[in-house]
Amino acid sequence: QVQLQESGPGLVKPSETLSLTCTVSGGSINTYYWSWIRQPPGKGLEWIGYIYYSGSTEYNPSLKSRVTISVDTSKNQFSLKLISVTAADTAVYYCGRGANHGSWFDPWGQGTLVTVSS
């Protein structure tokens, strides 16, 4: 069965760049759409964006100016870069498998907490 695992620094300084990678195991990244979703502590879910193995992307308009999602099919990984972070970007970041123009994600990674602080 497909499993997802997020990895990356747990602490990022304000104004710097948040970088995370999601590794897909048990299946090929060359199908489905691969998303990043985040959840600030004690708050709800926010979709960040997704990528297809071809490199096609779609982003949340509220984050589009700061977000880049990329894919490395040779490593079965996709990555998130969020620039110019502030404390408001502190959240648990999840990766998930989904569909084109769909709102279902399954499975999800376990999530990784990223704290923005100096």
Place this chain on the structure above:
Amino acid sequence: QSVLTQPPSASGTPGQRVTISCSGSSSNIGSNTVTWYQQLPGTAPRLLIHSNSQRPSGVPGRFSGSKSGTSASLAISGLQSEDEADYYCAAWDDTLNGPHVVFGGGTKLTVL
């Protein structure tokens, strides 16, 4: 302020039937399917219902979903203590400033 509106809390006693509502607009629920997630404390969300009313394998039949117009509902029958969790609805939004996934603010379900 979430695009989809859910009640912040709901409660019920074991064995009861509970419903959670999710209200949206023509650009999201009105024109796309609705998904429901269950999030137990300290864990990642779990897909509960997709395509308005379809249960993935492994999800008990006690969970059901429906959609009408620009609103959707999640029903849990035969409530159990392990159903105590946060529930989120989601839908694709074909908004003019850029299509994207939108979520409800979440409903915290308490089993009394």
